[in-house]
Amino acid sequence: MKWRRRAVQIIIFVLYIFLFLKTTYQGEDVLSYPVNIFLRLDPLIALVTMISVRKVISGFIGAFLLLAATFILGRFFCGWVCPLGTFLDFVSSIFYRKIGAVREPPLQDKKYRWKYYLFIFLLISSVFSLQLIFLFDPISLLTRSFTISVYPAFSFLFSNGRFFPLSIKKAVFLDTQPVFLLNIFIALIFIVIIFLEKFGRRFWCRNLCPLGAMFGLVSRFALFRRVVGEGCNDCGLCGHNCKMKAIRDDVKKNLSFECIDCFTCADACSTQEVNFVFAPDIMNSKQKFDLSRRHVLISVAGGVLAVPVIKNIYLQKSELIKSMDDYLIRPPGALPEAEFLKHCTRCGECMRVCLGNALHPALTEAGLEGLWSPLLVPRLGYCEFNCTLCGQVCPTQAIKELTQPEKRKTVIGLAHFDKNRCIPYSRQTNCMVCEEHCPVSPKAIVFEETKDLTKEGEPIKLPRVIAEKCIGCGICQNKCPIQGKGAIIVTREKVIK
Amino acid sequence: MKNINRRTFLEKAVKFTGLLTLSNVLPKKFLSYAMEPEVKSVLGVGKGENYGKITGLAVDALGGMGKFVKKGDKVVIKPNISWDRTPPLAANVHPEVLKEVIVMCLNAGAGKIIIFDRPCNDPRRSYKNSGAVDVAESFKTSQVSLIHVDDKDYIEKEHKDGKFIKKWNIYKEALENDVFISIAKAKHHGLSKLTLSMKNMMGVMGGDRAIMHQHIDQNLADLNFLVRPKLIILDAGRVVWRSGPQGGDISDTKKIDQVVASRDTVAIDSYGATFFDLTGNDLGYVKIGKEMGLGESDLTKVEMNIKK
Known part of the structure; x- marks a missing residue:
C-alpha cells in the first residue's frame, strides 16, 4: 500500500x-x-x-x-x-x-x-x-x-x-x-x-x-x-x-x-x-478530540485582537488614504485596496506569471496586512501593455480577469516627470526614451520643441505627461536612462478613489 | 644577424619605429579607400501590394540574393520585431517580408539562418505577435532558427573614429557570420523624426542603450560603423506615420507599398525619408552618416532600380 x-x-x-x-x-x-x-x-x-x-x-x-x-x-x-x-x-x-x-x-x-x-x-x-x-x-x-x-x-x-x-x-x-x-x-x-x-x-x-x-x-x-x-x-x-x-x-x-x-x-x-x-465506528477505534477550552478561547480572542493590531488603518480612515505609499502600484485589474487585501492569498502566482518580472512581494508598502501582496516595481519591470496573465492565474479573483481591450484601458498609476533630473529639462540634451516606449495611442507622453537649442544646435524637446491618457504601466520609468528612481516616476495617484 | 654597431642599431630603430607609426596611420587614411573602392550606391525598389513579392523584386533589382549569399553561408538576419504589435499595426517588419528574405537566402544556398532582435517589449510577446515565430516555424527545418538574445553572448567592438560611441557590446551573431542582413521598418519616431535602417542597428546593441537617445544622430552614425550589414532591406509596405515607433492604432498607419534594398544604409534612409514627405537632409543621422563617409545621401548620385 x-x-x-x-x-x-x-x-x-x-x-x-x-x-x-x-x-x-x-x-x-x-x-x-x-x-x-x-x-x-x-x-x-x-x-x-x-x-x-x-x-x-x-x-x-x-x-x-x-x-x-x-x-x-x-x-x-x-x-x-x-x-x-x-x-x-x-x-x-x-x-x-x-x-x-x-x-x-x-x-x-x-x-x-x-x-x-x-x-x-x-x-x-x-x-x-x-x-x-x-x-x-x-x-x-x-x-x-x-x-x-x-x-x-x-x-x-x-x-x-x-x-x-x-x-x-x-x-x-x-x-x-x-x-x-x-x-x-x-x-x-x-x-x-x-x-x-x-x-x-x-x-x-x-x-x-x-x-x-x-x-x-x-x-x-x-x-x-x-x-x-x-x-x-x-x-x-x-x-x-x-x-x-x-x-x-x-x-x-x-x-x-x-x-x-x-x-x-x-x-x-x-x-x-x-x-x-x-465501516461505521462500531469498534470504537477512535480517540477523543481534546482541545483545551482555555486555548480555544485564547485563539478566539487572538483572532479578534489581531484585527486592530494588523489591519491597515489607512483603509478605514478615508482622509488617510491620501497618505498611502506613493509607490503602492497594484497589478491591473486589482480590486480596490481594502477589498484586494481581503482577497489576496499571497500565493505569488501573479508574480510568477508576470512577463517582465514586474510584480514583487511587498514588505510594508501596504501596511502589515499587506505583507507579500503583489507590488509593481517599475524600475525592475513594467506592466506589458497587451498582457492579461496575472488576472488569469489569480485563484481568489483579487485581480480581475480582464480582456485585452479592458486591460489596455486599466489605470494602475500615473507617471510624473522629475524635471530636476530629466535630461532635456536639466542637461540641454534631447532624450525622449519615455515617449518612444509609451504604448498608448495617441501617446500619454508628448513633447514640445522649444526655442532653446542643444549643443548640436537641435531644438530641445521637452516631454510632459497627459494625465488622462496615462495608464501607469511604468514602461517609461523602466526604460528611463537616469539611474536610481529614474526621472519619470509612476505613483498610484490616479488609482485612489 | 651579424654584429651590429651603434650606428646601424640607431638607423634600424628609427626606421622600424617610423614604419610602425606609419602603419598605424596609413590603413585608416589610404588603405581603407584602397580596399573599398568607391562604388556608386544602388537602391533596389520593389513596388506593389504583395509585400513578399516586392521584397523579392527589390533584392532582384540589386542583382539577386545570390550576389550576397553563397552556398553554405551562415546568414544572420536582424529584422525589426521590437514591439508587441500585430502585423496590421505596422510596428514590426511584416512577416511576409521576413519570410521572403529567408526563402531567398535558402534558395541561394544558405547553410544556416539565424534571426534575432533585442525587442523593446517582452521578447516572447514581440516575436510571437510580430508574426516572426510563425514565419520561422513555417520552414520546418533546423536551418532556420529564431533566437532570443542572451546577455552573455555579446562581444565588445571598437570604432576609434566614433565621436560618442567608440566601443560597445555587440551581439555575437551580428559579428560572427558570413552575411548579415538588416531588415528595417519605416516608421515615425518622436526624437529622431523617423526610424529607418540606421536605427534598426540598435537591436544588436547590448547593455543600456537608452543613453543612445542623447545625441542620437551622432550615435546612430557611430553605431553604423561598428556593425555594417552586407544587405539592408527597408520594409515600407505599411508604415507608422504618427505615434511612432510603435503606433498602436490602425489609423496611425499608412500604405506606402514599397520595399527597398541596398548595401548603403545612408542612401536607403535618405530615400525612406521621402515616404514621409521629408528628405535625407531633414534627418540628422543621415546628414552625419554622409559626412562621416558611411554612405551617400544625395539621391541624384544614387542609382535607382525600380521594379513593379
Missing part, C-alpha cells in the same frame, strides 16, 4: 511542478492549462477568503468537493495529495535514511493542537475581514516559496551551463532570469519549515498546518478508518512508525483526526492486523 501511495504522491507532485512551470507566457494570450488548480482546490483558502470577503467565489467549487470527500475518506489530502506534504516526506527521507527503522516513541505531546488553535485564530480574524491565511496555508506557502526563491535560484544555477548542461536550462527555464524582492526572507521561512523535520517527520503538517487542522476537524467522522484486528500483539510498531504520531499508548485506537491514511502502520504491522476499511 505504501508504494501505491508514494506513486500517487510523486505523480501529483510532478503535476504540481509541471503546472508551476507552465505558469508563464508560452505564445498564447490565454494560458492553456489550469495552472492555479491546486490553489483553487484548497478549502482553507476558499473558506477563509469567502468569509472575509462575504461573497461566493465560483472558482472554489473543487475545494468544497474535496472537503466533502474528506468527510468520507479522512485526511487523505495530507497523505496523498498535498505537494508540500510530499516535499516534506522527501526531505524526511534524507534526514532519516531508513524510515522503517525510525523509532519515535509514541509521545503524549499535545503540539498537534497548535494547528487547531491557529485555524481558529485565522477563522475568527477572517470573520472580521482580516485575511491572514497567507501566512500559513501550505499550498500558498509552497507556491510562493517556489516562485520567489526556489525557481530563480535554480534558473541561475542552470543558466551558464557550467554545472548543468544548457539543454536542461532551455527545456525547463525561461530565457530571462527572474529576481524578486524579499527572496531571502521568503526562502528563510521555507528553510525553517524544512528544518523543522529534524524535530520529527511531518512536523509542519502535524503541528502547524491550518489546512491540516481543517481537514482534521472534518475527518473526525470519516467512514474510512483504521481498524485493528483481534490478533494484535501490542508490539507497538505501528505507533513507532506513524509519522503523524496519531497512534498513542493504546495502539488499537488512533487520533482519527490526525490520521492521513498513509497506510504506513498497516505495512509496519507485525501481525497484519491493521486494516483500513469503510
Whole structure:
C-alpha cells in the first residue's frame, strides 16, 4: 500500500511542478492549462477568503468537493495529495535514511493542537475581514516559496551551463532570469519549515498546518478508518512508525483526526492486523478530540485582537488614504485596496506569471496586512501593455480577469516627470526614451520643441505627461536612462478613489 | 644577424619605429579607400501590394540574393520585431517580408539562418505577435532558427573614429557570420523624426542603450560603423506615420507599398525619408552618416532600380 501511495504522491507532485512551470507566457494570450488548480482546490483558502470577503467565489467549487470527500475518506489530502506534504516526506527521507527503522516513541505531546488553535485564530480574524491565511496555508506557502526563491535560484544555477548542461536550462527555464524582492526572507521561512523535520517527520503538517487542522476537524467522522484486528500483539510498531504520531499508548485506537491514511502502520504491522476499511465506528477505534477550552478561547480572542493590531488603518480612515505609499502600484485589474487585501492569498502566482518580472512581494508598502501582496516595481519591470496573465492565474479573483481591450484601458498609476533630473529639462540634451516606449495611442507622453537649442544646435524637446491618457504601466520609468528612481516616476495617484 | 654597431642599431630603430607609426596611420587614411573602392550606391525598389513579392523584386533589382549569399553561408538576419504589435499595426517588419528574405537566402544556398532582435517589449510577446515565430516555424527545418538574445553572448567592438560611441557590446551573431542582413521598418519616431535602417542597428546593441537617445544622430552614425550589414532591406509596405515607433492604432498607419534594398544604409534612409514627405537632409543621422563617409545621401548620385 505504501508504494501505491508514494506513486500517487510523486505523480501529483510532478503535476504540481509541471503546472508551476507552465505558469508563464508560452505564445498564447490565454494560458492553456489550469495552472492555479491546486490553489483553487484548497478549502482553507476558499473558506477563509469567502468569509472575509462575504461573497461566493465560483472558482472554489473543487475545494468544497474535496472537503466533502474528506468527510468520507479522512485526511487523505495530507497523505496523498498535498505537494508540500510530499516535499516534506522527501526531505524526511534524507534526514532519516531508513524510515522503517525510525523509532519515535509514541509521545503524549499535545503540539498537534497548535494547528487547531491557529485555524481558529485565522477563522475568527477572517470573520472580521482580516485575511491572514497567507501566512500559513501550505499550498500558498509552497507556491510562493517556489516562485520567489526556489525557481530563480535554480534558473541561475542552470543558466551558464557550467554545472548543468544548457539543454536542461532551455527545456525547463525561461530565457530571462527572474529576481524578486524579499527572496531571502521568503526562502528563510521555507528553510525553517524544512528544518523543522529534524524535530520529527511531518512536523509542519502535524503541528502547524491550518489546512491540516481543517481537514482534521472534518475527518473526525470519516467512514474510512483504521481498524485493528483481534490478533494484535501490542508490539507497538505501528505507533513507532506513524509519522503523524496519531497512534498513542493504546495502539488499537488512533487520533482519527490526525490520521492521513498513509497506510504506513498497516505495512509496519507485525501481525497484519491493521486494516483500513469503510465501516461505521462500531469498534470504537477512535480517540477523543481534546482541545483545551482555555486555548480555544485564547485563539478566539487572538483572532479578534489581531484585527486592530494588523489591519491597515489607512483603509478605514478615508482622509488617510491620501497618505498611502506613493509607490503602492497594484497589478491591473486589482480590486480596490481594502477589498484586494481581503482577497489576496499571497500565493505569488501573479508574480510568477508576470512577463517582465514586474510584480514583487511587498514588505510594508501596504501596511502589515499587506505583507507579500503583489507590488509593481517599475524600475525592475513594467506592466506589458497587451498582457492579461496575472488576472488569469489569480485563484481568489483579487485581480480581475480582464480582456485585452479592458486591460489596455486599466489605470494602475500615473507617471510624473522629475524635471530636476530629466535630461532635456536639466542637461540641454534631447532624450525622449519615455515617449518612444509609451504604448498608448495617441501617446500619454508628448513633447514640445522649444526655442532653446542643444549643443548640436537641435531644438530641445521637452516631454510632459497627459494625465488622462496615462495608464501607469511604468514602461517609461523602466526604460528611463537616469539611474536610481529614474526621472519619470509612476505613483498610484490616479488609482485612489 | 651579424654584429651590429651603434650606428646601424640607431638607423634600424628609427626606421622600424617610423614604419610602425606609419602603419598605424596609413590603413585608416589610404588603405581603407584602397580596399573599398568607391562604388556608386544602388537602391533596389520593389513596388506593389504583395509585400513578399516586392521584397523579392527589390533584392532582384540589386542583382539577386545570390550576389550576397553563397552556398553554405551562415546568414544572420536582424529584422525589426521590437514591439508587441500585430502585423496590421505596422510596428514590426511584416512577416511576409521576413519570410521572403529567408526563402531567398535558402534558395541561394544558405547553410544556416539565424534571426534575432533585442525587442523593446517582452521578447516572447514581440516575436510571437510580430508574426516572426510563425514565419520561422513555417520552414520546418533546423536551418532556420529564431533566437532570443542572451546577455552573455555579446562581444565588445571598437570604432576609434566614433565621436560618442567608440566601443560597445555587440551581439555575437551580428559579428560572427558570413552575411548579415538588416531588415528595417519605416516608421515615425518622436526624437529622431523617423526610424529607418540606421536605427534598426540598435537591436544588436547590448547593455543600456537608452543613453543612445542623447545625441542620437551622432550615435546612430557611430553605431553604423561598428556593425555594417552586407544587405539592408527597408520594409515600407505599411508604415507608422504618427505615434511612432510603435503606433498602436490602425489609423496611425499608412500604405506606402514599397520595399527597398541596398548595401548603403545612408542612401536607403535618405530615400525612406521621402515616404514621409521629408528628405535625407531633414534627418540628422543621415546628414552625419554622409559626412562621416558611411554612405551617400544625395539621391541624384544614387542609382535607382525600380521594379513593379
